[in-house]
Amino acid sequence: MPTLFRKPREIRNYLKSVRCESKQSIGFVPTMGYLHEGHRRLIRESKIQNDITVVSIYVNPLQFGQGEDYERYPRDLERDISICAEEGVDVVFAPSDEDMYPEKPLINIEIKGLTDILEGKFRPGHFNGVCTVVLKLFNIIQPDRAYFGEKDYQQLKVIQRLVKDLSLPVEIVPVPTVRDPDGLALSSRNTYLSPEERESALSLYRSFLLAEKLFKSGNTDANLLKEAIREFILKHPRVKGIDYVEIIDQDLKPVSEVKIGDRILLAVWVGNTRLIDNWRLGDAKV
Amino acid sequence: MPTLFRKPREIRNYLKSVRCESKQSIGFVPTMGYLHEGHRRLIRESKIQNDITVVSIYVNPLQFGQGEDYERYPRDLERDISICAEEGVDVVFAPSDEDMYPEKPLINIEIKGLTDILEGKFRPGHFNGVCTVVLKLFNIIQPDRAYFGEKDYQQLKVIQRLVKDLSLPVEIVPVPTVRDPDGLALSSRNTYLSPEERESALSLYRSFLLAEKLFKSGNTDANLLKEAIREFILKHPRVKGIDYVEIIDQDLKPVSEVKIGDRILLAVWVGNTRLIDNWRLGDAKV
Numbered sequence: 126m127p128t129l130f131r132k133p134r135e136i137r138n139y140l141k142s143v144r145c146e147s148k149q150s151i152g153f154v155p156t157m158g159y160l161h162e163g164h165r166r167l168i169r170e171s172k173i174q175n176d177i178t179v180v181s182i183y184v185n186p187l188q189f190g191q192g193e194d195y196e197r198y199p200r201d202l203e204r205d206i207s208i209c210a211e212e213g214v215d216v217v218f219a220p221s222d223e224d225m226y227p228e229k230p231l232i233n234i235e236i237k238g239l240t241d242i243l244e245g246k247f248r249p250g251h252f253n254g255v256c257t258v259v260l261k262l263f264n265i266i267q268p269d270r271a272y273f274g275e276k277d278y279q280q281l282k283v284i285q286r287l288v289k290d291l292s293l294p295v296e297i298v299p300v301p302t303v304r305d306p307d308g309l310a311l312s313s314r315n316t317y318l319s320p321e322e323r324e325s326a327l328s329l330y331r332s333f334l335l336a337e338k339l340f341k342s343g344n345t346d347a348n349l350l351k352e353a354i355r356e357f358i359l360k361h362p363r364v365k366g367i368d369y370v371e372i373i374d375q376d377l378k379p380v381s382e383v384k385i386g387d388r389i390l391l392a393v394w395v396g397n398t399r400l401i402d403n404w405r406l407g408d409a410k411v
Numbered sequence: 412m413p414t415l416f417r418k419p420r421e422i423r424n425y426l427k428s429v430r431c432e433s434k435q436s437i438g439f440v441p442t443m444g445y446l447h448e449g450h451r452r453l454i455r456e457s458k459i460q461n462d463i464t465v466v467s468i469y470v471n472p473l474q475f476g477q478g479e480d481y482e483r484y485p486r487d488l489e490r491d492i493s494i495c496a497e498e499g500v501d502v503v504f505a506p507s508d509e510d511m512y513p514e515k516p517l518i519n520i521e522i523k524g525l526t527d528i529l530e531g532k533f534r535p536g537h538f539n540g541v542c543t544v545v546l547k548l549f550n551i552i553q554p555d556r557a558y559f560g561e562k563d564y565q566q567l568k569v570i571q572r573l574v575k576d577l578s579l580p581v582e583i584v585p586v587p588t589v590r591d592p593d594g595l596a597l598s599s600r601n602t603y604l605s606p607e608e609r610e611s612a613l614s615l616y617r618s619f620l621l622a623e624k625l626f627k628s629g630n631t632d633a634n635l636l637k638e639a640i641r642e643f644i645l646k647h648p649r650v651k652g653i654d655y656v657e658i659i660d661q662d663l664k665p666v667s668e669v670k671i672g673d674r675i676l677l678a679v680w681v682g683n684t685r686l687i688d689n690w691r692l693g694d695a696k697v
Binding site for chain 2: 133137144145148177228230231232233234235236238240257260261264265267281286287290291292293294
């Protein structure tokens, strides 16, 4: 069983001796819990690369906006801990809100061109919440490596830039998105979906295959691809709307001419559930 | 002689072994160089409380605004290193701009109610520059304690809040302002002052004594005290203007009724030199 810590001070002291006395490297997997196969991949990657693997389980209120799904976000700490045990996680950190935020933070962190577009535009304050909690967790855990899924692609880019801009002594390791056999990207939010909604949610993945096919057959006009994606997704009965479909380069800048390695990012409402997904163009055999 | 490091990576590796292998505590004094007695006090305090004292010497371009004194800010690394040697500093970190900012940071850090008032209002972007460089230095040095002068009082409060909001594993130690025998608060910028300007610059300290006297004799109206300070300072020939005179409480909130422990903060132009100073009310025997 992993050792469970609730208090920042206690895990900090424990890891201090791990780090110094036994000179072990620390891998860190920050999560909001309700762990799925995607999280397992992060954990396995960390287990390969580090002596000790720490998983944090914390639904961070700061990254949810007014009217978002903070209250109903799925939580099951007991199940999460047993998954961590199965995966051989060494330490679980599951702090309370009071321990993480004894006072409401006054800090606001923005990263120009990264936190103010796409998710940042549709979820104002979201990335401030993400950056704040990630910095706090990094400062508490002080890991050598931290693992982030490509599923939250913009978040990954934001964290990578945060690390660079602040000279954080941690290596960010991206881990590919895990999908169900039918293509749905794993997300704790998938539990919100009814069977009919889940069927419509498959349109996200299938729109990527469509775009990939168009790209492979010579269509490099981003607008054409985005329009095809939109049209395809909106045909599905439970799709309530699209927040954005964008094709961006390595620096998260929208492109007009698509090239290999550019990425489709999208956010779609299926019923009352907001799903995000992304796809790197030019790799897949379609 | 202190060991001199130029490269973040090298000092980081060196201090890693200090921290872990010899289990020594690290005190850190961040400076922009051109060291004076104020810096010496910070260093001495660190020497008392820690096994190893690290001084950084870096004129951080990011905290200077357009048209400010970045170019003419006094620099003398050789002299600084010999002062560090005199004080028994163990390690000096003097990075180049290229090493600190291989790319221009995209991050913007604000702390509501702290970075947007007083200095932050008159020097837009200043505290973002301060917060960014301090976080970078903390992440490179990873000190147990860091020493900041009360001279830059708002900066001290901003850093304290940064540490709290981000759960930084460092203790911030405030060190009282050091003054010349005639009361002028020590600052590297005092080198800009002509003898006549220096004489007018004494009005800052003397206005504090005046306010203290008024307060001690029962005047608790902040506006009355501020007006008396303004009037007194503006009488001096080389004073070109006042950016602000404010009286604030522990949380940096302006007060209308003054009580013991509140602080006067001010910024005054003497010739082409902008000086800041502050004063805690109710302590001094005047």
